[in-house]
Amino acid sequence: MALSRAIFFVVTWITTTLIRGCLGKLDVGIHKHHSLDTWFLVTEKSSYVISAAANGYVVNMHWGKRLTHLDDLNATVTEPPIWSQVISVTEAREEVPAFGGLRYRENILKAELPKGIRELNLQYAGNATISDHSRKLDLDLRDGNRTEFLVTLHYELDIENDIIRRSYTVYNGLDKRVNLSKASSAAWHLPYALGWDEQRELTTLAGEWSQEAMVETTRLAPGVKHTVESTRGMSDHVSHPYFALSQVPNAVNPSTDVYFGALAWTGSWEITVHTDTKGYVRVTGGIHHQDFGWTLEPGESFTTPIFAAGYTDEGLPGARKRMPRHARKYQKRNLATQKDDDVFHPVLYNSWEAVTFDLSFEKQMALADKAAPLGIELFVVDDGWFGIDSPRDNDTLGLGDWDTNPKKFPNGFKPLADHVHELGMKFGLWFEGEMVNPNSDLYREHPEWVFHYDGIPEYLSRTQLVLNFGLKEVRDHIFEKVAGHIEEAGIDYIKWDFNRPMQGVTMHDYDRNPQEAWVLAVEGYYEIIARLKERFPNLWFESCSSGGGRMDLGALERTDQVWTSDNTRPDARLFIQYGASLWIPPRMKYGWVTDSSSDNRFEIPLSFRFHVSFMGGLGLGSNINEFSKEQLEKTTHWITLYKKIRHVIQNGDLDWLVPPSRVSELIAVTESIYNEGEEAVVLAFRHNSPFPATGDLSPIRLRSLDQDATYRVTIWQEDPTEPEDEYEMSGALLMYRGLELPGLNNGMFKSAVVWLQQA
Numbered sequence: 001m002a003l004s005r006a007i008f009f010v011v012t013w014i015t016t017t018l019i020r021g022c023l024g025k026l027d028v029g030i031h032k033h034h035s036l037d038t039w040f041l042v043t044e045k046s047s048y049v050i051s052a053a054a055n056g057y058v059v060n061m062h063w064g065k066r067l068t069h070l071d072d073l074n075a076t077v078t079e080p081p082i083w084s085q086v087i088s089v090t091e092a093r094e095e096v097p098a099f100g101g102l103r104y105r106e107n108i109l110k111a112e113l114p115k116g117i118r119e120l121n122l123q124y125a126g127n128a129t130i131s132d133h134s135r136k137l138d139l140d141l142r143d144g145n146r147t148e149f150l151v152t153l154h155y156e157l158d159i160e161n162d163i164i165r166r167s168y169t170v171y172n173g174l175d176k177r178v179n180l181s182k183a184s185s186a187a188w189h190l191p192y193a194l195g196w197d198e199q200r201e202l203t204t205l206a207g208e209w210s211q212e213a214m215v216e217t218t219r220l221a222p223g224v225k226h227t228v229e230s231t232r233g234m235s236d237h238v239s240h241p242y243f244a245l246s247q248v249p250n251a252v253n254p255s256t257d258v259y260f261g262a263l264a265w266t267g268s269w270e271i272t273v274h275t276d277t278k279g280y281v282r283v284t285g286g287i288h289h290q291d292f293g294w295t296l297e298p299g300e301s302f303t304t305p306i307f308a309a310g311y312t313d314e315g316l317p318g319a320r321k322r323m324p325r326h327a328r329k330y331q332k333r334n335l336a337t338q339k340d341d342d343v344f345h346p347v348l349y350n351s352w353e354a355v356t357f358d359l360s361f362e363k364q365m366a367l368a369d370k371a372a373p374l375g376i377e378l379f380v381v382d383d384g385w386f387g388i389d390s391p392r393d394n395d396t397l398g399l400g401d402w403d404t405n406p407k408k409f410p411n412g413f414k415p416l417a418d419h420v421h422e423l424g425m426k427f428g429l430w431f432e433g434e435m436v437n438p439n440s441d442l443y444r445e446h447p448e449w450v451f452h453y454d455g456i457p458e459y460l461s462r463t464q465l466v467l468n469f470g471l472k473e474v475r476d477h478i479f480e481k482v483a484g485h486i487e488e489a490g491i492d493y494i495k496w497d498f499n500r501p502m503q504g505v506t507m508h509d510y511d512r513n514p515q516e517a518w519v520l521a522v523e524g525y526y527e528i529i530a531r532l533k534e535r536f537p538n539l540w541f542e543s544c545s546s547g548g549g550r551m552d553l554g555a556l557e558r559t560d561q562v563w564t565s566d567n568t569r570p571d572a573r574l575f576i577q578y579g580a581s582l583w584i585p586p587r588m589k590y591g592w593v594t595d596s597s598s599d600n601r602f603e604i605p606l607s608f609r610f611h612v613s614f615m616g617g618l619g620l621g622s623n624i625n626e627f628s629k630e631q632l633e634k635t636t637h638w639i640t641l642y643k644k645i646r647h648v649i650q651n652g653d654l655d656w657l658v659p660p661s662r663v664s665e666l667i668a669v670t671e672s673i674y675n676e677g678e679e680a681v682v683l684a685f686r687h688n689s690p691f692p693a694t695g696d697l698s699p700i701r702l703r704s705l706d707q708d709a710t711y712r713v714t715i716w717q718e719d720p721t722e723p724e725d726e727y728e729m730s731g732a733l734l735m736y737r738g739l740e741l742p743g744l745n746n747g748m749f750k751s752a753v754v755w756l757q758q759a
């Protein structure tokens with residue numbers, strides 16, 4: 001009996017397999033099953049299947065490698081869900097697990113409905129729309145018998161990067177008010193890992209001011225919830241809204257399954273990761289629920305920010321390629337300044353580290369005269385230029401008073417900006433529009449404009465307070481001030497800072513839920529950027545926040561570039577840039593060559609400093625007044641070389657062949673790959689190591705070149721005018737045996753730039 005059944009199954013399996021072989025191919029895009037309420041979201045290399053077929057709950061059926069045949073669809077829907085509401089929906093892979101019923105894992109939506117009901121039971125409402133050439137799917141869910149309470153799930157595919165963007169809209173069609181106390185953007189469900197009880201490894205990014213984006217890995221364990229978050233009203237440095245989950249430890253191996261994602265939200269956020277004893281993983285994330293509140297009057301709706309996530313079988317290198325490309329794609333879509341790949345991020349000079357608050361028209365004119373011949377393309381005046389009654393001579397006063405200090409710039413910025421333009425450079429100016437010092441005219445006139453509770457002390461941080469950008473009059477005032485400067489002086493670029501966390505976040509004289517302020521403030525920031533970009537389509541906007549406190553996907557899609565860290569020490573930068581490269585497009589990430597990059601124990605050569613800063617947009621922050629003739633010359637030549645290779649760096653994919661290691665601190669090697677391996681730039685570093693070097697470095701095996709092509713290899717080390725070596729070599733040899741870098745065999749702070757061009 002048992003044997004005949006086994007034979008029957010084998011025969012059936014073979015027959016269906018043969019039939020399947022003949023069936024149609026499953027195309028990229030979003031498809032609905034011909035008869036069932038099941039949708040297939042297919043990208044170049046992944047598939048994501050959701051279904052409401054079994055009992056109306058919208059659940060995930062598959063997320064992983066791409067399914068290839070139309071008939072694969074049947075298999076993914078026939079598998080019956082192992083649960084029912086009677087047993088428990090806790091285990092269900094619901095797309096929107098809401099608070100309510102027998103759901104005891106992390107939920108993503110909690111609402112207070114009329115009569116004090118705080119339970120939801122969301123089921124497919126029976127209609128869905130596929131639009132935008134099969135790139136978008138909207139799907140309605142309704143709550144039990146309260147059919148007027150509607151949740152519309154939104155899915156959008158980034159087909160070539162294997163990424164899905166998710167969010168949802170809650171619509172209150174009831175005749176009474178509804179309050180939301182949690183509205184995270186998405187729940188993602190990972191299948192069991194290879195072995196039934198294998199546990200995955202979580203990669204997150206930790207840090208603090210001056211030490212952003214440190215890569216951390218944690219082994220998941222059942223019974224332990226991992227949360228990365230910021231509750232500060234900004235995306236923050238302490239963690240960054242990104243995750244990656246790999247099937248096996250050591251995801252740097254480029255043939256590992258990795259799921260990865262990033263939140264597009266510049267306010268407080270959270271991402272949680274859970275597993276169970278079998279290795280199933282749930283990831284949830286969105287706006288932080290702590291102190292979140294949103295009231296929906298009848299007929300109102302609320303839409304969450306985007307949570308984008310993807311799948312790759314190419315390990316962390318595959319994830320590192322996809323998320324930055326994804327951010328870049330949306331940046332190009334959103335910003336007129338970014339449409340054209342051939343418009344490169346300019347080499348900038350910023351005098352902050354040279355003069356700090358000690359600004360004057362004459363000094364800035366002199367610096368501009370010095371900067372232009374070096375090849376600088378953008379000249380930026382940083383903090384300290386404003387304030388009349390409260391002159392911004394240090395960080396204790398003047399913030400909020402966006403009038404040019406007449407003692408420092410007697411005729412405003414126009415003469416300086418004109419001069420900078422005549423020298424062939426663009427002109428940039430610093431703002432911190434969402435802040436005030438109490439010692440400022442703005443605060444004296446409008447103390448009610450800052451976040452505060454009446455009768456409660458305001459908590460200063462960096463002697464400043466946060467303006468309530470939820471208030472239209474505040475945004476309008478700041479917008480007009482900033483726009484006035486841009487118009488008057490012809491400013492090409494603004495650097496927008498944000499140097500303290502929020503507190504006292506509430507709305508006064510507001511007939512709605514005052515907790516909405518957390519969200520309104522972030523939307524206010526987005527609105528200012530959008531208004532500036534609309535009025536001045538050629539304006540470049542940099543997002544800065546005490547270094548890298550605002551470099552989430554939301555900022556990346558709305559701004560031209562982000563400042564990664566105030567720490568410009570190149571050996572520290574290698575670690576910061578390593579982490580940041582997981583989600584920030586190379587061109588958006590600036591590195592500055594500065595003087596603060598040396599301490600009194602050792603001198604870091606100019607070449608090393610330049611090479612580290614070559615990894616994205618290039619900036620110079622040194623006090624060039626103090627530069628020797630030789631330093632000025634070398635600087636000019638490094639900038640010239642950078643301009644020759646920046647199309648590869650800024651538009652290529654940044655890969656790390658050797659990640660910087662906090663253990664041995666010996667070498668780190670990157671490779672920027674351009675146009676399918678037509679060109680590449682390798683940056684190689686031997687940094688400080690407490691260990692003596694024994695023997696020569698092994699050749700570095702490159703990746704993603706054309707094995708059959710011959711490459712012209714040019715290597716520079718300390719001298720920008722004279723390559724250390726030049727030869728031709730096949731892609732195969734470079735990839736399978738490796739690139740020799742004898743110049744890095746010993747010594748501290750040795751580095752090399754290697755340009756590979758198909759001959």
Ligand SMILES: *[C@@H]1O[C@H](CO)[C@@H](O)[C@H](O)[C@H]1NC(C)=O
Nearest residue numbers: 019023034035036071073074
């Ligand atoms: C797939 O399922 C549909 C509907 O359930 C059915 O009509 C079709 O024949 C199935 N295809 C195969 C090959 O089993």
Ligand SMILES: *[C@@H]1O[C@H](CO)[C@@H](O)[C@H](O)[C@H]1NC(C)=O
Nearest residue numbers: 127128129138139140152153
């Ligand atoms: C569902 O149907 C309603 C009424 O026709 C429509 O307004 C709504 O957009 C539909 N929702 C989706 C997700 O297609």
Ligand SMILES: *[C@@H]1O[C@H](CO)[C@@H](O)[C@H](O)[C@H]1NC(C)=O
Nearest residue numbers: 121122123142143144145146
């Ligand atoms: C709707 O209400 C009825 C009556 O109270 C109840 O029996 C039924 O289970 C409810 N349906 C849903 C989907 O909640």
Ligand SMILES: *[C@@H]1O[C@H](CO)[C@@H](O)[C@H](O)[C@H]1NC(C)=O
Nearest residue numbers: 390391392393394395396397
């Ligand atoms: C800051 O600058 C103001 C105005 O020039 C000055 O009065 C004050 O003493 C300075 N404070 C500090 C801490 O340097």
Ligand SMILES: *[C@@H]1O[C@H](CO)[C@@H](O)[C@H](O)[C@H]1NC(C)=O
Nearest residue numbers: 112113114177179295512513
């Ligand atoms: C919703 O929140 C508002 C403002 O906090 C509160 O006044 C109201 O009682 C709440 N209503 C419900 C139904 O929870």
